[in-house]
Amino acid sequence: MSSLWSHLRIDPDSDTPPYEQVRLGIIDLIADGTLLAGERLPTVRALASHLDLAANTVARSYRELEAAGVIETRGRQGSFIKAGRNDVYDAGFAAATTFVETARELGFDDETAVELVRRALGPT
Incomplete structure (x- = not known):
């Protein structure tokens, strides 16, 4: 989780919506090897708080990442990186x-x- 904390940033002045910045940021961190397959992501609330975003914004990012097969949610265990650099x-x-x-x-x-x-x- 610490990898995500220190690397993911949101630009409030960007034309890209915050949920998309989170989604693309996670994909970029997977692509560069910062996040690895099987790594646990922070909870929606924790990441939203860290990034000063609404929980619904981060939840939307996670939903879209899950729909794309990038992450998986394992119930109460949390969300994990599913796809990696292999x-x-x-x-x-x-x-x-x-x-x-x-x-x-x-x-x-x-x-x-x-x-x-x-x-x-x-x-x-």
Whole structure:
């Protein structure tokens, strides 16, 4: 989520409507590898608040992205990037996400999960 927070900006003076700026901004961040397939997006309300937009504006962007197959909404889990650049980073992110989910299911906290990754990487 932090990738989106720091990279997505809205130009209030632009002729492009804000919902379209959000939609195009997310597509651009996917195209340049900032957002990866499987990455969770902020909630509509959180992103709207961050960008100082109405929640309906961001909701429209998300709906259009979902209709285009760019993102998917998984109920209460939130919205996730569905389409990516389809390169090794997307595959690596997917593997890391699976590891994190498994570690949390096993009851590990984040610090312990990171330590397990460090140990698996071995000495550098």
